[in-house]
Amino acid sequence: xxxxxxxxxxxxxxxxxxxxxxxxxxxxxxxxxxxxxxxxxxxxxxxxxxxxxxxxxxxxxxxxxxxxxxxxxxxxxxxxxxxxxxxxxxxxxxxxxxxxxxxxxxxxxxxxxxxxxxxxxxxxxxxxxxxxxxxxxxxxxxxxxxxxxxxxxxxxxxxxxxxxxxxxxxxxxxxxxxxxxxxxxxxxxxxxxxxxxxxxxxxxxxxxxxxxxxxxxxxxxxxxxxxxxxxxxxxxxxxxxxxxxxxxxxxxxxxxxxxxxxxxxxxxxxxxxxxxxxxxxxxxxxxxxxxxxxxxxxxxxxxxxxxxxx
Amino acid sequence: xxxxxxxxxxxxxxxxxxxxxxxxxxxxxxxxxxxxxxxxxxxxxxxxxxxxxxxxxxxxxxxxxxxxxxxxxxxxxxxxxxxxxxxxxxxxxxxxxxxxxxxxxxxxxxxxxxxxxxxxxxxxxxxxxxxxxxxxxxxxxxxxxxxxxxxxxxxxxxxxxxxxxxxxxxxxxxxxxxxxxxxxxxxxxxxxxxxxxxxxxxxxxxxxxxxxxxxxxxxxxxxxxxxxxxxxxxxxxxxxxxxxxxxxxxxxxxxxxxxxxxxxxxxxxxxxxxxxxxxxxxxxxxxxxxxxxxxxxxxxxxxxxxxxxxxxxxxxxxxxxxxxxxxxxxxxxxxxxxxxxxxxxxxxxxxxxxxxxxxxxxxxxxxxxxxxxxxxxxxxxxxxxxxxxxxxxxxxxxxxxxxxxxxxxxxxxxxxxxxxxxxxxxxxxxxxxxxxxxxxxxxxxxxxxxxxxxxxxxxxxxxxxxxxxxxxxxxxxxxxxxxxxxxxxxxxxxxxxxxxxxxxxxx
Numbered sequence: 001x002x003x004x005x006x007x008x009x010x011x012x013x014x015x016x017x018x019x020x021x022x023x024x025x026x027x028x029x030x031x032x033x034x035x036x037x038x039x040x041x042x043x044x045x046x047x048x049x050x051x052x053x054x055x056x057x058x059x060x061x062x063x064x065x066x067x068x069x070x071x072x073x074x075x076x077x078x079x080x081x082x083x084x085x086x087x088x089x090x091x092x093x094x095x096x097x098x099x100x101x102x103x104x105x106x107x108x109x110x111x112x113x114x115x116x117x118x119x120x121x122x123x124x125x126x127x128x129x130x131x132x133x134x135x136x137x138x139x140x141x142x143x144x145x146x147x148x149x150x151x152x153x154x155x156x157x158x159x160x161x162x163x164x165x166x167x168x169x170x171x172x173x174x175x176x177x178x179x180x181x182x183x184x185x186x187x188x189x190x191x192x193x194x195x196x197x198x199x200x201x202x203x204x205x206x207x208x209x210x211x212x213x214x215x216x217x218x219x220x221x222x223x224x225x226x227x228x229x230x231x232x233x234x235x236x237x238x239x240x241x242x243x244x245x246x247x248x249x250x251x252x253x254x255x256x257x258x259x260x261x262x263x264x265x266x267x268x269x270x271x272x273x274x275x276x277x278x279x280x281x282x283x284x285x286x287x288x289x290x291x292x293x294x295x296x297x298x299x300x301x302x303x304x305x306x307x308x309x310x
Numbered sequence: 311x312x313x314x315x316x317x318x319x320x321x322x323x324x325x326x327x328x329x330x331x332x333x334x335x336x337x338x339x340x341x342x343x344x345x346x347x348x349x350x351x352x353x354x355x356x357x358x359x360x361x362x363x364x365x366x367x368x369x370x371x372x373x374x375x376x377x378x379x380x381x382x383x384x385x386x387x388x389x390x391x392x393x394x395x396x397x398x399x400x401x402x403x404x405x406x407x408x409x410x411x412x413x414x415x416x417x418x419x420x421x422x423x424x425x426x427x428x429x430x431x432x433x434x435x436x437x438x439x440x441x442x443x444x445x446x447x448x449x450x451x452x453x454x455x456x457x458x459x460x461x462x463x464x465x466x467x468x469x470x471x472x473x474x475x476x477x478x479x480x481x482x483x484x485x486x487x488x489x490x491x492x493x494x495x496x497x498x499x500x501x502x503x504x505x506x507x508x509x510x511x512x513x514x515x516x517x518x519x520x521x522x523x524x525x526x527x528x529x530x531x532x533x534x535x536x537x538x539x540x541x542x543x544x545x546x547x548x549x550x551x552x553x554x555x556x557x558x559x560x561x562x563x564x565x566x567x568x569x570x571x572x573x574x575x576x577x578x579x580x581x582x583x584x585x586x587x588x589x590x591x592x593x594x595x596x597x598x599x600x601x602x603x604x605x606x607x608x609x610x611x612x613x614x615x616x617x618x619x620x621x622x623x624x625x626x627x628x629x630x631x632x633x634x635x636x637x638x639x640x641x642x643x644x645x646x647x648x649x650x651x652x653x654x655x656x657x658x659x660x661x662x663x664x665x666x667x668x669x670x671x672x673x674x675x676x677x678x679x680x681x682x683x684x685x686x687x688x689x690x691x692x693x694x695x696x697x698x699x700x701x702x703x704x705x706x707x708x709x710x711x712x713x714x715x716x717x718x719x720x721x722x723x724x725x726x727x728x729x730x731x732x733x734x735x736x737x738x739x740x741x742x743x744x745x746x747x748x749x750x751x752x753x754x755x756x757x758x759x760x761x762x763x764x765x766x767x768x769x770x771x772x773x774x775x776x777x778x779x780x781x782x783x784x785x786x787x788x789x790x791x792x793x794x795x796x797x798x799x800x801x802x803x804x805x806x807x808x809x810x811x812x813x814x815x816x817x
Contacts, residue, residue, distance in 0.1 A: 050421055053565050068629045070564045074423050089343035090336070101332030102422035150423075 001027045001062050001076065001153035001185050003048070008057035010043050010209075017043040019209035020057065025187065025202055027153065030180045032196040032217075033189040034297070035206035036305055041189045042082060044206075045156045048187065049079035061154060075103075078147030082158040084139040085131055085146070092134070092142050093118070093127040096149060103150035113149060121145040121175070137168035144175065155179060157188040161195065173199055193297040203297065205304055212304045220300060229293045230273060232262045235286035242285055249276060263293070332424065333432020334439065337406070341440055346402060351447060354394050358451045361386055381460025381523055384452060388469060388519045391448045395441055395477045396512045397505065403437040404484030404504065408497045411489060411562075426562045430485060430555060437481030445474055464528040469519045475544065476515055479551045480508065486554040489561040538594075542587060549580045566627035570619075570649040574657055577615065578647075581608055581661055589672060598676045605669045609693065612658050612665075613700055619654030620704045621724035624798065626650060634804040645802050651708060651723070652798035655701070662697050669693075691777050692764065698780035699761040703731045705787035712794060735762045759783070 003025050010018040018040040025031040033041050046052035048059050050070040059066040059073075066073040087095060096117060100110045118124045121141045126134065131142065140160060147155060157176075161169050169192070176199055180186055190196050196203070203220055205213040213220050234242060239257055246255040251268035266273055277290050341347045365383050424432075452466050487500045530536040556576045560569040588604035591597075626634075630649055635641050645653045646660070707727035715722055738757050757763040758779040767773055 050564070065628075068566050068627055070566065071423065071425070074421055077421070079421060087340070089340040094336070094339055098332055098336040099422065101329070101335065102424045104423055106327065106329060 001183075002060075003154055003185050003187070004060045005044070005048070006058050006060065008044060008047060008059065009055045010040070010047060010052065011055045016209050018047070018054075021204075021206065021209070021211045022057075023204050023211065023214045025185055027183045027185045028180055029201045030176060030186045030188060030199050032193075032200035032203040032297070033187055033206065034191075034193060034196065034203060034301055035189075039206045040209040041206060042158055045079070045158045045187065045189065048154075049077050049156050050074055051079070075150065076153045078150070078152035078155045080140075080143050080147045080155070080157040080160050082162065084136065085143055087131050090131055091128050092123055092131060095131055095142060096127075096145055099146045100149050105150065113151070117145045117149050120148070120178075122171070136163045137165060140164060140168070140172070144172075148179075153183075153185060155184050155186045157186065159189055159191070161190050161192055169195065193301055197297045200297075205301060207305045213300070217297070220297075228266050228273070230264055230266050230276075231258075231289070231291050231293050232264075232280070232287060233260070233289040234262070235288050238285055242280065245280075245283070246276075249279075252276070261289075266292075331428060331432040331435060333429055334435045337432065337436035338439055341402075341436065347440060347443075350394070350398050350402075351443065354390070354444060355447055357390055358387065358448060361390065362451060362454075378460035380455040380458030383458060384455040384461045384466065385520055385523060387448065387452050387455065388473070389516055391444070391452075392473055392512050392515050392519070395444050395473065396480055396508050396515070399437060399441050399444065399477055400480040400484035400508070401501065401505065402440065403433060403481050404488040404501065407433055407485050407488035408501075411491075412494065426559045426567075429562060430489075430558045433485050434478070434482055434555065437485070438478050441474060441477045441481070445470060461523055462526055462528040464531060465522055465526055468527040469522055472543070473515060473519070475547055476511060479547050479554075480511055482551045482554040482558070486558045486561070489558045491561065542591075545583075545587065549584065552576060553580065566629045568630045568633060568649055570622065570654060571647050574647045574654070577611065578657075578661070581611075581665075584608070585665075585668060592672055592676055596676060598673045601669055601672045605665055605693075608661065608665045609697075612662050615654070616658050616700055616704050617724040617727055619658060620651045620708050620727060621721045622649055622651045622654060623720045624651065626802070628805060631803075631805045634802060636804055641802065645799065648802070650798060650802070651720075652795050653802070655704070655795075659701065666693055666697075691773050695764055695773070695777045695780050696761060698777070698784045699731075699759075699764075702780060702783040702787050703727045703761070705784070705791050706730060708794075709787065709790055731761050735760050 005021060005023050008018050008021050009016070021040075021044065023031075033045070035041050043052060047054050048066060050066050050073055054067055058068075061073050061076045064072050064076070066077075085095065090098075093114070096114050097110070100114055105113050115124075118127055121144055123138065123141050123145060126138060131139065134142065144157075144160065147157075161172055164172060173195060176186060176188065180199075188196070188200070197217065200217055202216045203214070204211060205220070213223065215223070232242065239260070239262055242262055243255050243257065246252050246262065246264055251266055251272050253265045253267065255262060255264035257263075266276070273292065277287065280287055280290075362383065365379065365386075369379055449470065452470065453463070455461055456463050456466060484504060487504055488497070490497075490500065492500070527536075553576065556573050560573050563569050584604050584607065588601045591600040626649060633644075634648065635644050646657045647653070704723075704727045707723050707730055711718070711720070711723040711726060715726075738760065742757075758776065764773060764776045767776070
């Protein structure tokens, strides 16, 4: 399954919520969709899920246009919105049963699908509970179960981890990894960027409806953080001397003491890092640790976005 | 045709695999657990019980037994049942749909593979089942009144039946109002308006029920007229329910769908059937004015259609264009019925012209109660004048929208047409009222262009002036919009083969 977002644009009156954005992702990929509040993430996700209509552009799911053939596209998409189910007077099992029927599952196939989803999302124990009586984390599981009930190829998750406790977050992360292994194409938006770094293959950074960066995590990291940060820990408080030396070394910049460690930015490649380490050891400095600290998604996000909303 | 037949056959052969509409299952599960339905049902039963008790206890103190007690009790039960079911059930059904359709709370039911028609059918059936619940609760009380004399059993069941049909129709109207894409304050206004409009249903229903009780349905059942009247009323209620059904389906269908097609086909069919029914009545009774029921209702229906039609987008989605017939013989018919303002205008114009023509032919063909032909000078010039004004206003609104507001939603064109007509009806009157020393007489004079002024005039010559003005204005607007119209006709063609093949339908 290939998901292609093509020149998508959405206007609400004079406000351009999504401004000509394009990106694509495939089966087995978990694609992070990040941006400040009001960047256009939810609108894009709602368009992909056929809830919202695009002003221009299109989203193709294996060649099926969500704008032209929303009924066909719906078979392929499972959507987890940022709002939790608020249905009154209905139990978890009945809720899942209803959506299974709505997606056309019949007889034994429906029973099996519901049982499998209840087990997968670990809601078997609460299946007879009323939806309104559930905690946020449990409701999130039920919503995920509902989105998966028809076994869609594409999963669109809007802030699924918001408000979840640490255990629920870890469990959600594990579920997503499992789903990616089952060859689902997953688009997930979240403000918890450290978590996204761990599970995402690719990322789209969006602000004011425009894409700022897109690609695989490594590509984006490379593009947005060309300098590598190196951390050095020394024995016996030799930091001041080493700092002075480093500041005179080529390719090194912004050397500073961070909580007893020396951090500096290196513009050269890995052999340059080796040379520096060699030089420090040759000058008899007692190097306990010499490591490159990779820039994470959070650093990139802070670098590329300005926090603007439209 | 063969494929459709095979599909239908396999549907009936596999009847064991039939399943209830998922919406019905979900809605009923929620209804039986909701405090609103159970509370209302309990209250309803308590009221019925107390009313019965009061009647029976007071009767027991009476020295001379009332031989009409059953009838009196039944009429009270009819009032309670009609009140409870016409006010409560449509409100319950409508509110449930409206809550699900709220923009900030997207009910994910609308992103499933359920078709819009199945969703609306499910909501309608749920309303019918809830109504059935209330009627079943009431039925023993009503049947009991038969034992107390004053009402016969056929009357009891007949009144229950048509009350039930009326509640189902009211449910459908409530679903339609709830489907209208409006904000929450507007939906609350619709609910309030719907509540007050329910009085228009309840009061005649109760009056009719009392009339049936007085006459006794059992005695009338042997007469042919009774059945003709009953079937006509049923057909009209079914047509209205069906109309609101197709309108609701169109409202919740995706914007890229050919929403105009089922609505226009349905309206054309009921227009034809209604015409036949009205003609049947005229032929049966010889009273030509009976055809006017059809004429007036068609006119009102088409005026609403005109506003909706011009709110259609000029750009047809690829999905609709793929369904445009390639045959040059079939394409003109499709143009009338497919989405789009230009085709819609032709469709409305065609139906209005045919209605006017047929009404004239029928009124002339049955001279026994020679009713003035609809377009007779000084008689019913209103039809042509009002239709011409309506078209002139809508074409003007279309022109303004296209020239100055083309980037705004096409819905604005419909709104603009209503606002133009309203503004021209109100503004000159206010100016004249103040310029002429607050005299109302000046306001009631000739105001060309004011669609409502026509009806307040008594002078026939002034009405003819209106007719001329409306027709000239319409002609000017037709000329102004001619290029746009021709472009629409030209663009109404299926997509090129290459473009069509680029769409891959999943297995």
